[in-house]
Amino acid sequence: MLSILSVSGLKVQNIFIVDDHKLVRQGLRPLVDGEAGMHIGGEPANVYDTLNMRSTLTADVAIVDLSLPDGNALDLIKKLHVWRPQMGIIVLSMHDDELYTASCIQLCCARLYQ
Numbered sequence: 001m002l003s004i005l006s007v008s009g010l011k012v013q014n015i016f017i018v019d020d021h022k023l024v025r026q027g028l029r030p031l032v033d034g035e036a037g038m039h040i041g042g043e044p045a046n047v048y049d050t051l052n053m054r055s056t057l058t059a060d061v062a063i064v065d066l067s068l069p070d071g072n073a074l075d076l077i078k079k080l081h082v083w084r085p086q087m088g089i090i091v092l093s094m095h096d097d098e099l100y101t102a103s104c105i106q107l108c109c110a111r112l113y114q
Contacts, residue, residue, distance in 0.1 A: 012038060012060045014038075014058055014059045014060050015032050015038060015063065016040075016042045017042070018044050018047075018050050018062060019043075019065040020046055020069050025045075028040075041058060042056070042059065046068050046069055047070050047071030047072070047076050057083060059084070059087055060086075061087060061088040061089070061090060062080055062087055064090070065092050065093070074103055
């Protein structure tokens with residue numbers, strides 16, 4: 001996944017992970033920390049915590065789980081794009097549904113991983 005970030009042309013230093021599964025966040029951390037100059041800038045576990053971090057959000061890329069327990073991740077992605085239009089957004093999903101894929105593409109997500 002990190003090789004995609006370097007190929008995309010983005011200068012990625014700060015990565016924001018929004019996922020309610022601690023195991024996923026812990027699994028992504030060593031991948032990010034192992035890349036020179038990259039670090040995790042925040043790890044909210046839900047929509048509520050993400051919204052509360054708005055004022056300190058400085059990420060170059062957000063990795064967002066499409067299935068969050070306390071709200072609509074598509075709405076959250078829209079808000080992230082409005083707050084930081086230059087931020088790349090990568091979506092993680094367990095859903096194998098073209099509707100989700102189309103919605104994510106319309107929202108300017110960099111990648112959708114199912």
